[in-house]
Amino acid sequence: xxxxxxxxxxxxxxxxxxxxxxxxxxFSVEQGEVFGLxxxxxxxxxxxxxxxxxxLPATSGSARVLNYDPDHQGDDLRKHTGVLTESxxxxxxxxxxxxxxxxxxxxxxxxxxxxRRTDEALKLFGLTERADNKAGEFSKGMKQxxxxxxxxVHQPDLLFFDxxxxxxxxxxxxxxxxxxxxxxxxxxxxxxxxxxxxxxxQRLCNRVAVINKGCLLAIGAPAQLARDLFQGFWVDIELQAxxxxxxxxNLGKLTGVEKVTLDNLKLAVQIHSEEMIPAVxxxxxxxxxxxxxxNPRVYSLEDIYFEIQKGGRS
Numbered sequence: 001x002x003x004x005x006x007x008x009x010x011x012x013x014x015x016x017x018x019x020x021x022x023x024x025x026x027f028s029v030e031q032g033e034v035f036g037l038x039x040x041x042x043x044x045x046x047x048x049x050x051x052x053x054x055x056l057p058a059t060s061g062s063a064r065v066l067n068y069d070p071d072h073q074g075d076d077l078r079k080h081t082g083v084l085t086e087s088x089x090x091x092x093x094x095x096x097x098x099x100x101x102x103x104x105x106x107x108x109x110x111x112x113x114x115x116r117r118t119d120e121a122l123k124l125f126g127l128t129e130r131a132d133n134k135a136g137e138f139s140k141g142m143k144q145x146x147x148x149x150x151x152x153v154h155q156p157d158l159l160f161f162d163x164x165x166x167x168x169x170x171x172x173x174x175x176x177x178x179x180x181x182x183x184x185x186x187x188x189x190x191x192x193x194x195x196x197x198x199x200x201x202q203r204l205c206n207r208v209a210v211i212n213k214g215c216l217l218a219i220g221a222p223a224q225l226a227r228d229l230f231q232g233f234w235v236d237i238e239l240q241a242x243x244x245x246x247x248x249x250n251l252g253k254l255t256g257v258e259k260v261t262l263d264n265l266k267l268a269v270q271i272h273s274e275e276m277i278p279a280v281x282x283x284x285x286x287x288x289x290x291x292x293x294x295n296p297r298v299y300s301l302e303d304i305y306f307e308i309q310k311g312g313r314s
Contacts, residue, residue: 004031006158006190007052011061014047021047023214024061034184034191036205038198038305044214045194046085049160052192053081066158079107082151083160086167088143089150092136096127096146099135100153107154121149125179141172148179159183162194173200180204202301210308218308226299229307232258233274234297237267240290247287254283 007029014022022044029035037045050056052065054074063070068077090099100118109117122128125145130138135146144164151159164180165173177200184191184204195201201208202222209219218225227233248260251269257280259270267289269280274296284291 005029006031007035007063007065007192009052009061009063012048012051012058012063013060014044014051014056015059020214022051025211025214025216026061027209027216027219029190029192031190032184032188033206034180034193034204036201036208037192037194037211038196038201038208039211040196040309042213043211045211046162047214048211049083049162049192049194053078053083053160079154080156081158081160082154082156084147084151084162084164086163088147090135090143090146093134095132095134096122096138096149097131099146100149103150104153109154117153117155121153124152125149139172140168141175144168144172144176145179148176152183156189158190158192160192160194163196164193165195165197165200173197177204198300198302198305208301210305212309222301222304225304225308229304230299232270233272233276235269235271235277235280236295236297237269237280237284238292238295239265239267240292241265243267243289244287247284247289250287251280251283254279 005028007027009028010026011024012022012026013020013024025048037048039045047056051058052063052070054070054077057071065077066080070077091102094102097118100121101114104114104117119128122131125148127142127146127149130142135143138146148164161180165176168176180191180193181204183189193201193205205222207219207221208225210217220228242265243262248262248267251257252260256272256276257269258272261268271277271280277294277296281291281294
């Protein structure tokens with residue numbers, strides 16, 4: 001049974017004068033997903049996040065977010081979402097604790113409840129021992145962890161992260177991505193992730209959407225997008241010695257094998273599905289091929305992204 005949809009858009013559009021920043025985008029995000037939004041600078045990612053949070057009104061089309069209409073129920077919606085932008089938006093002269101309590105009061109928290117939520121957020125992001133230090137004294141990685149804590153202090157159902165690891169060093173980036181993964185895994189929150197970091201998106205996201213110039217180019221799980229873009233499932237096989245001359249032709253007769261190419265000792269086999277690999281190996285052994293290694297071909301999200309952007313999928 002599918003999870004409930006927390007975001008649904010239908011031909012959502014936003015124009016700024018003659019510029020169409022978001023152009024008739026329709027998609028949905030399910031509860032508990034880590035959903036990635038990928039695209040170059042100026043693609044419309046930040047504008048889309050603002051539309052989905054009711055910060056900007058749509059020019060046309062519609063959206064439902066957590067069953068709210070962002071255009072008309074933005075104040076109510078934002079009580080249930082957390083947004084982390086590229087800027088940490090912290091008050092550097094305030095302590096970590098004071099920052100969280102200030103933002104908590106903006107969401108209507110007070111008294112013992114505010115204190116409890118603050119302590120929980122500090123503990124979750126490993127900041128308890130630095131709770132009474134000013135945010136301005138923190139490293140970039142610690143500031144980003146505090147900013148993540150700020151987005152969670154009111155325990156929102158839906159989190160929007162816009163370039164959460166921008167300008168962080170590798171160690172801080174690792175800390176932040178691990179925290180995001182943990183949030184999804186342990187709390188089941190829905191996370192909407194805008195990022196230029198394709199390795200990060202591949203590691204974290206269940207599905208991704210690729211946009212450019214305000215248009216949605218593709219959406220789906222990376223593995224499915226790869227199958228659609230690169231025409232089937234390929235296996236690369238390295239041989240130890242030159243095979244019989246008729247090996248490629250005979251292997252091509254096997255049911256489920258769609259294409260075979262042989263380049264010296266490297267064999268590339270296009271098959272109907274991954275389940276065909278044992279049958280291919282068995283057939284090669286029957287044909288006296290000496291196999292060194294078998295590697296199912298894996299396409300990275302970077303491969304997928306650039307293929308889509310150059311028009312591999314419309």
